[in-house]
Amino acid sequence: MPVAHLPINHALLLASVLFVLGLLGVLVRRNVIFILVCIEIMLNAAGVAFVAAGSRWQQADGQIMFILILTLAAAEVAVGLALILQFYHRFASLDADAASDMEG
């Protein structure tokens, strides 16, 4: 199988850029669906960093951490989307600011 031989910096650069884009999305967007999507992007960027590190030292541990991140992302998205459905039925809107008041 052909494999790229490149400085690990370039792979980590990709991970950093993806992470910062996800963070920017979380900060800027007000729609809760987009906020959840951007959190997924950030988790995925962390996965890129782990796989790149695993590739650098030729260890399986990087991919194992990626699998655990994948599990976390799947669990998070299941609960998050259930919360979004609740949110929409209660406030009839996807604006995160609609739920700025805490009750009881």
Add this chain to the structure above:
Amino acid sequence: MNATFYVASTVAVLATLLVITRTQAVHALLYLVVSLLAVALVFYTLGAPFAAALEAIIYAGAIVVLFVFVVMVLNVGGDAARRERAWLAPGAWVGPGVLCAVLLAELLYTLYAGTPGTTGLHPVASRQVGAALFGPYVLAVELASMLLLAALVGAHHLGRREHLER
């Protein structure tokens, strides 16, 4: 193979940029699929074929399908897109954009301060990953199964109908 990595990274970054700027949720999700598949290709070029397969199957497959289902159920259409456009005024981007640019600059500074190694001298086969997963990491696998069970129960509880009526 290096060129493949750079092309796939560029596609991933551009698609992610489009994800965070779209006003239609469905368009954003389609760009998200492109971004995730590009990252899967990046994993393949880095010598992690198992991670690439999981990225394509679970992220681009299962997780995005869940998002599409929810967008379909909520039926967010033209009105929502217009409101999104109003929220996405250029002024809203300035503050977070500057802060994120500073963060990225810091990350890059620390990245380029060290001595770089080279990736992908040998691919890490899925056999190796499986052996490690069910060897030293077996406890982590059990914990992941507990996490998934907790998420299943939580999602079921939150999604109950009578709960929604209140």
